[in-house]
Amino acid sequence: MSRLVLSLVLTLIAASVHARPEVIEADRIVAVVGSEAITLSELKTQLQMVVKRLARQGTPLPPQETLERQMLERMIMERAQIQAAHEQGLRVSDAQLDQTISRIAANNRMSREEFQLALQKDEITLPQFQAEIRNEMLITRLREREVDSRIVISEAEIDNFLAQAGGRREELRIAHILLRAPEAASPEQLQKLREKAEDVAKRAQRGENFAELAAAHSDAPDALQGGDLGWRPEEAIPTLFAEAAKTLQADAGKDNDIALLQSSNGFHIIKLLARRGGEEEDGGVRQTRVRHILIRVDELISESEARRRLEDLRERLKHGEDFAELARLYSQDGSAANGGDLGWVNPGDTVPEFERAMDELQDGEVSPVIQSPFGFHVIRVEERRVQNMSQEKQRLSARQSLRERKLDEAYQDWLRQLRDRTYVEYRLEEE
Numbered sequence: 001m002s003r004l005v006l007s008l009v010l011t012l013i014a015a016s017v018h019a020r021p022e023v024i025e026a027d028r029i030v031a032v033v034g035s036e037a038i039t040l041s042e043l044k045t046q047l048q049m050v051v052k053r054l055a056r057q058g059t060p061l062p063p064q065e066t067l068e069r070q071m072l073e074r075m076i077m078e079r080a081q082i083q084a085a086h087e088q089g090l091r092v093s094d095a096q097l098d099q100t101i102s103r104i105a106a107n108n109r110m111s112r113e114e115f116q117l118a119l120q121k122d123e124i125t126l127p128q129f130q131a132e133i134r135n136e137m138l139i140t141r142l143r144e145r146e147v148d149s150r151i152v153i154s155e156a157e158i159d160n161f162l163a164q165a166g167g168r169r170e171e172l173r174i175a176h177i178l179l180r181a182p183e184a185a186s187p188e189q190l191q192k193l194r195e196k197a198e199d200v201a202k203r204a205q206r207g208e209n210f211a212e213l214a215a216a217h218s219d220a221p222d223a224l225q226g227g228d229l230g231w232r233p234e235e236a237i238p239t240l241f242a243e244a245a246k247t248l249q250a251d252a253g254k255d256n257d258i259a260l261l262q263s264s265n266g267f268h269i270i271k272l273l274a275r276r277g278g279e280e281e282d283g284g285v286r287q288t289r290v291r292h293i294l295i296r297v298d299e300l301i302s303e304s305e306a307r308r309r310l311e312d313l314r315e316r317l318k319h320g321e322d323f324a325e326l327a328r329l330y331s332q333d334g335s336a337a338n339g340g341d342l343g344w345v346n347p348g349d350t351v352p353e354f355e356r357a358m359d360e361l362q363d364g365e366v367s368p369v370i371q372s373p374f375g376f377h378v379i380r381v382e383e384r385r386v387q388n389m390s391q392e393k394q395r396l397s398a399r400q401s402l403r404e405r406k407l408d409e410a411y412q413d414w415l416r417q418l419r420d421r422t423y424v425e426y427r428l429e430e431e
Contacts (some may be wrong), residue, residue: 062216106371181266
């Protein structure tokens with residue numbers, strides 16, 4: 001669920017209803033997916049959400065008609081995945097949903113009560129938000145079953161990866177637009193899609209806003225985030241993108257910061273936004289020496305009480321009290337006897353919520369109160385170092401990087417197959 005971010009907490013205002021003679025337009029069916037209908041009111045609600053999201057990101061809006069078609073296709077893909085999840089018997093219990101929403105609230109540094117008030121302020125009902133999160137969880141579980149669990153990394157692939165990496169670790173930030181091709185597409189279909197991709201690529205090269213082009217044209221799940229893949233190690237980027245990026249420059253407005261590529265999934269337009277690193281690390285791994293204070297939530301201590309206790313401790317730390325001593329007195333973790341010292345921590349050793357908060361801190365800095373599956377924490381980073389990895393850890397890291405690379409490619413291929421076997425009837429243009 002690391003993909004669940006605060007952008008989900010956007011205003012879901014009911015769409016306006018425009019009356020026609022004998023027809024209520026907001027109730028008109030705009031698409032049929034399997035045995036389910038998508039109505040115009042649902043489409044308008046999602047469009048309002050997207051418009052607010054793009055506005056907050058500062059992304060220029062595509063033409064209304066383009067955005068409407070793009071949003072409908074995204075809703076069709078989401079509906080197809082949810083139907084597939086239900087067909088396989090996947091479910092999200094109320095308890096699991098409740099735990100996830102509490103975690104989202106904590107990641108936004110709010111108590112559950114504060115988070116619900118924030119939703120109300122944005123005119124979002126709790127049932128609406130719960131439905132959004134439940135769908136996200138179902139899609140994640142479906143992907144884990146249908147894609148993630150089928151990725152296989154051979155020992156030979158790891159050997160080859162380590163031989164090619166040579167200890168250099170460069171990170172790239174790439175944005176992309178995917179124009180997905182149908183399964184078993186005809187030459188005519190591919191040619192038409194290629195012409196569209198070439199047109200979009202030329203517009204990007206002329207300096208049109210790439211994020212706007214992605215929102216208007218990309219079939220990828222991250223289209224409304226401008227197609228931005230974020231910072232990734234080169235070895236975790238799809239091979240097709242990584243190879244093309246070697247010839248690109250991260251200079252806005254240059255012709256060679258854009259590449260048009262073709263794969264089995266269709267056509268990709270990629271833009272190199274930035275690159276960093278590239279230094280020799282000799283197989284090293286960045287380690288963090290960290291302390292924490294943990295307050296667990298149980299029958300006697302509520303979430304709000306746990307958070308309040310840690311906020312009080314943070315105030316005492318600000319006034320110069322010793323972190324290790326407070327950890328010995330108050331932390332409900334096995335590390336309390338050592339002043340909350342967890343020792344040297346490798347990437348992946350802690351739960352994602354803890355690791356994200358830890359990675360954002362400077363040496364000596366104390367975190368805000370954060371929540372993890374174990375309870376509520378306050379964290380302090382003592383120091384960092386790059387430590388040579390054992391051969392076993394090098395191979396583990398290589399396996400993870402190869403897995404991330406394959407996952408992107410496999411997920412896009414699976415989505416294409418799912419879309420092609422799902423019955424879809426378009427009615428958006430009907431009067």
